[in-house]
Amino acid sequence: MFEVAVIEDAAAAQVSLDPVRARLLAELVEPASAATLAGRVGLPRQKVNYHLKALERHGLIELAEERRKGNVTERVMRATAASYVISPVALAAVAPDPGRSPDQLSARWLLAVAAGLVRDVGRLVVAAAHARRRVATFTIDGQVRFASAADRAAFAERLAETVKELAGxxxxETAEGGRVHRLIVAMHPHVPDETETDVEGVMR
Structure with a gap:
């Protein structure tokens, strides 16, 4: 089982977004039969089997083992990954294009760049899994509390200058055997989770 699987096929994405099937995927992090799942999710076993066949057809679950119970063979299934990410490739026809209107201060451009990040890293993860290798990545995820919009703007300007200097x-360009890496630096307001109530404050 992979830690994360990337869904690039539109039909597979549609299957995974069905609420019942998404619940079954979550349950199948640990192997289980249709009969066991039926008791957990409160559906008839035949209905669960119907959903399991759809998930298996699109490679989201796989056969873990078969058990004989009298004259019946029980299929025990498991998810192919602990979690899933839907790549923008699944919506290629309407995926955002970062090259359409580059603007460092545009939230929509940030989304387009982020979508490209998910697409590219998703492909790398899939290729690395097949090759049994790791992907060379580095991530920083943190928070900065600014006293004012002016401080935020000053921080962004200084960050851009520092990154430009470091990259330079x-x-x-002439390194023999060198590999090009993509560098993305982004900043956006903190989005409150369910335990926080100041949602409107995000836009201040």
Missing amino acids: EYHD
Whole structure:
């Protein structure tokens, strides 16, 4: 089982977004039969089997083992991953294009760039899994509390200058055997979770 699987097929994405099937995927992090799942989700076993066949057909679950119970063979299924990410490739025809209107201060451009990040890293993860190799990545995820909009703007300007300087120091266009890496730096207001109530404050 993979830690994360990337869904690139539109039909598979549609299957995974069905609420019942999504629940079954979550349950199948641990192997289980249709009869066991039926008791957990409160559906008839035949209905669960119907959903399991759809999930299996699109490679979201797989056979873990078969058990004989009298004259019946019980199929025990498991999810192919602990979690799933739907790649923008699944919606290729309407996926956002970062090259359409580049704007460092546009939230929509940030979304387009982020979608490209999910697409590219998703493909790398899939390729690395097949090759049994790791992907060379690095991530920073943190928070900064600004006293004012002016401080935020100053921080963004200084961050851009620092990144540009650092990239210029290490970028080598002529390096034999060198590998190009994509660098994305983003900043957006913190989005409250369910335990926080100041949703409107995000936009201040």
